Amino acid sequence: MPRRARLEAKPQDTNGRRQEEAMWVRNAWYVACWSHELEAGQILARSIIDEPLALYRKQDGTAVAFEDRCCHRFAPLSKGRVEQDDLRCMYHGLKFAPDGRCIEIPGQPLIPHSAAVRRYPTIESGSWLWVWMGDAAAADPALVPPSIALDDPGYRLRCGRLDFAADYQLIDDNLLDLSHLSYAHEKTLGLGAPQWADERPRIIRLERGLRVQRWLRNQVRGYLRRDATFDMWSTYDFLVPGIFLLRTAWYPPGTADGLQLKPPTAAPLFLRCDEQAVTPMTARAARYFYATGARAADIDQRQLDRMFAVVEAAFHEDKAIIEAQQVVIDRDPTRRMLPTSFDAGPTQFRRILAELVEREAQPAQRMAAAAQAQ
Structure with missing residues (x-):
C-alpha cells in the first residue's frame, strides 16, 4: 500500500490497484491512547499519522497534546517534566503553558511571540483519548464516534x-x-x-x-x-x-x-x-x-x-x-489485487477516505493557484 501520507495524496484507485501515497485524513479524531494510560504527572509520547505528540494532564485532569518538539533546539517534549498545568522542556528549561505558549525561558526575561509549540485539540470519550490532527478551528466534538466507557x-x-x-x-x-x-x-x-x-x-x-x-x-x-x-x-x-x-x-x-x-x-x-x-x-x-x-x-x-x-x-x-x-x-x-464481491466494504471506505483527503487538499490548491496568478 502507500509509502507516504500527505494531504496531496492522489485519490485511491477503487479497482484494486495500490496507490503511491497513503490516505491520511487530518480533519478527524484519532485515538491516541486509553484514558487510563495517561496518568497524572506523566508525559506520554505518541505518534499519529507520522506526527510525534507529547501528551500530559493538567491538574484538573484535562488532557493536553503538544507537538513533541520544543521550539528552541527541537528536543522532544516527551522527555520533559509536568509542572502543575505546564510542561517544561528538560533540555534548556523552556516552559510551556497548556495553550502552547512559552511562558518562561531561563536567563531571558524577554519571550518572543514566536516561542510556542503546536497544541492539538483533545477530547476524552468512551474511555479513549481522542486527538484532532488537522485544522484546530475545524475540530468538531460532534464528530467523535460514540463508544461505551469501560x-x-x-x-x-x-x-x-x-x-x-x-x-x-x-x-x-x-x-x-x-x-x-x-x-x-x-x-x-x-x-x-x-x-x-x-x-x-x-x-x-x-x-x-x-x-x-x-x-x-x-x-x-x-x-x-x-x-x-x-x-x-x-x-x-x-x-x-x-x-x-x-x-x-x-x-x-x-x-x-x-x-x-x-x-x-x-x-x-x-x-x-x-x-x-x-x-x-x-x-x-x-x-x-x-x-x-x-x-x-x-x-x-x-x-x-x-x-x-x-x-x-x-x-x-x-x-x-x-x-x-x-x-x-x-x-x-506495482502488482494489482484481484477484487471479489466481498471487497465492496473496503472499496467504498477507501473511496470515502480519498474524498475527504481531496476535500482537505482543495484550499491549499486554490491558494497555490491564486499565488501563481499574481
Missing part, C-alpha cells in the same frame, strides 16, 4: 491494544470484510460460523463511514445454550479514520426469516459489544485499540475472561496475516 455499569468489558507493522488501511480492510472470520479465525471468532463467508452483508453509506449489517441463522452460542441454535444479528458502523463499533445480538430461531432479514426491533436474548480503533502511527505502523464484552446482565466475569481470550487470540491471527500481507505487497508495489 466503567459503564450496564456492560462488562475488557480492553487491550496491539501494534501492527503494516499500513493501517490493511487493518481497515480486514474489519470491513468479515468473511475472513470463516478462514483466518476458523478456530477462534469464526468457530462454528462458516456462514460469514457465505452471507452477503447489507452496506449503507454514512456521512463519514459505512454501516454493515447481516443475519446469520442457526448459530450455536455457548453464552445461551450449547444444545440449541439461535439467529444472530450483526451490525457495525465503520467510521473515519478507522473506528469499528460492532453490536452482535442473538434472537430465537426463526427471527431472521420472520423479519424477512430486516433489522430487529425487539430486545435480544444476548447482546455482545465490540469496539475497536485503528490509529496509523507511520506509513508502516499502526496501533489497534480494542474492547469486548456484553451487557452486564448477560455475562459474568469468568465468561468475559473466556470471551476476551478468544478475541486476543483472533487478533494475533489478524496481526500475523496482515503483517505477512504487507511484506508481500512491498515486495512488488
Whole structure:
C-alpha cells in the first residue's frame, strides 16, 4: 500500500490497484491512547499519522497534546517534566503553558511571540483519548464516534491494544470484510460460523463511514445454550479514520426469516459489544485499540475472561496475516489485487477516505493557484 501520507495524496484507485501515497485524513479524531494510560504527572509520547505528540494532564485532569518538539533546539517534549498545568522542556528549561505558549525561558526575561509549540485539540470519550490532527478551528466534538466507557455499569468489558507493522488501511480492510472470520479465525471468532463467508452483508453509506449489517441463522452460542441454535444479528458502523463499533445480538430461531432479514426491533436474548480503533502511527505502523464484552446482565466475569481470550487470540491471527500481507505487497508495489464481491466494504471506505483527503487538499490548491496568478 502507500509509502507516504500527505494531504496531496492522489485519490485511491477503487479497482484494486495500490496507490503511491497513503490516505491520511487530518480533519478527524484519532485515538491516541486509553484514558487510563495517561496518568497524572506523566508525559506520554505518541505518534499519529507520522506526527510525534507529547501528551500530559493538567491538574484538573484535562488532557493536553503538544507537538513533541520544543521550539528552541527541537528536543522532544516527551522527555520533559509536568509542572502543575505546564510542561517544561528538560533540555534548556523552556516552559510551556497548556495553550502552547512559552511562558518562561531561563536567563531571558524577554519571550518572543514566536516561542510556542503546536497544541492539538483533545477530547476524552468512551474511555479513549481522542486527538484532532488537522485544522484546530475545524475540530468538531460532534464528530467523535460514540463508544461505551469501560466503567459503564450496564456492560462488562475488557480492553487491550496491539501494534501492527503494516499500513493501517490493511487493518481497515480486514474489519470491513468479515468473511475472513470463516478462514483466518476458523478456530477462534469464526468457530462454528462458516456462514460469514457465505452471507452477503447489507452496506449503507454514512456521512463519514459505512454501516454493515447481516443475519446469520442457526448459530450455536455457548453464552445461551450449547444444545440449541439461535439467529444472530450483526451490525457495525465503520467510521473515519478507522473506528469499528460492532453490536452482535442473538434472537430465537426463526427471527431472521420472520423479519424477512430486516433489522430487529425487539430486545435480544444476548447482546455482545465490540469496539475497536485503528490509529496509523507511520506509513508502516499502526496501533489497534480494542474492547469486548456484553451487557452486564448477560455475562459474568469468568465468561468475559473466556470471551476476551478468544478475541486476543483472533487478533494475533489478524496481526500475523496482515503483517505477512504487507511484506508481500512491498515486495512488488506495482502488482494489482484481484477484487471479489466481498471487497465492496473496503472499496467504498477507501473511496470515502480519498474524498475527504481531496476535500482537505482543495484550499491549499486554490491558494497555490491564486499565488501563481499574481
